[in-house]
């Protein structure tokens with residue numbers, strides 16, 4: 344069981360993080376994977392009624408990984424927590440299979456009641472860095488939550504939401520003619536141009552043209568046409 348967990352989770356990290364160069368690297372230096380391993384232990388202890396030891400394991404895990412997962416939270420298979428620092432997953436949160444969470448994501452509560460008060464994420468959900476999903480709401484299968492969004496209402500399957508408060512958006516950059524496979528960072532990889540780089544290139548071109556014109560003006564004889 345643990346072997347299967349490791350095998351498929353390592354593969355998921357390799358598939359979803361372009362920076363992951365080998366399974367060994369993921370195993371050794373990915374805090375998101377380590378936090379899940381600690382969580383498996385904490386969750387077992389919690390289920391066996393050993394609540395304080397479970398909390399202590401979760402606390403140690405937070406200290407070591409920067410990721411806080413309540414021992415009672417339910418995590419699905421092939422979960423990728425990328426970077427991980429600052430992730431908080433509350434007590435009654437439920438996470439489906441093949442979900443991707445980036446750093447600073449909060450699956451938090453909005454009430455002080457003891458019942459279900461944290462979100463449920465369907466399969467294949469991607470949650471961008473810094474996003475907060477709050478309350479007992481459902482995020483449907485394949486939905487995507489933009490970086491830094493604050494989500495307090497349910498999100499339908501396949502929908503992308505961004506902003507504060509989060510609102511649905513249409514993709515303005517279509518992935519050219521291919522199946523909706525996982526896209527690292529929730530964005531299409533094809534035709535992806537770094538906007539900052541594009542801006543710098545445009546400025547360089549403008550500067551080159553200006554230099555050329557200034558050179559021509561300086562070369563003209565004084566009073567000449």
Ligand SMILES: CC(C)(COP(=O)(O)OP(=O)(O)OC[C@H]1O[C@@H](n2cnc3c(N)ncnc32)[C@H](O)[C@@H]1OP(=O)(O)O)[C@@H](O)C(=O)NCCC(=O)NCCS
Pocket residue numbers: 426445470471472487488489490491492503504505506512513514515516528529530531
């Ligand atoms: C939400 C997201 C998945 C949308 O990607 P997409 O489907 O390719 O959508 P587009 O880039 O075409 O954007 C659609 C619209 O939403 C806006 N938008 C996209 N992401 C946004 C965000 N996080 N916050 C606010 N607005 C956002 C775009 O400006 C665009 O608005 P417009 O229609 O007014 O031009 C992506 O922008 C995102 O936030 N991914 C998370 C990445 C991340 O956390 N990476 C961490 C790596 S360490």
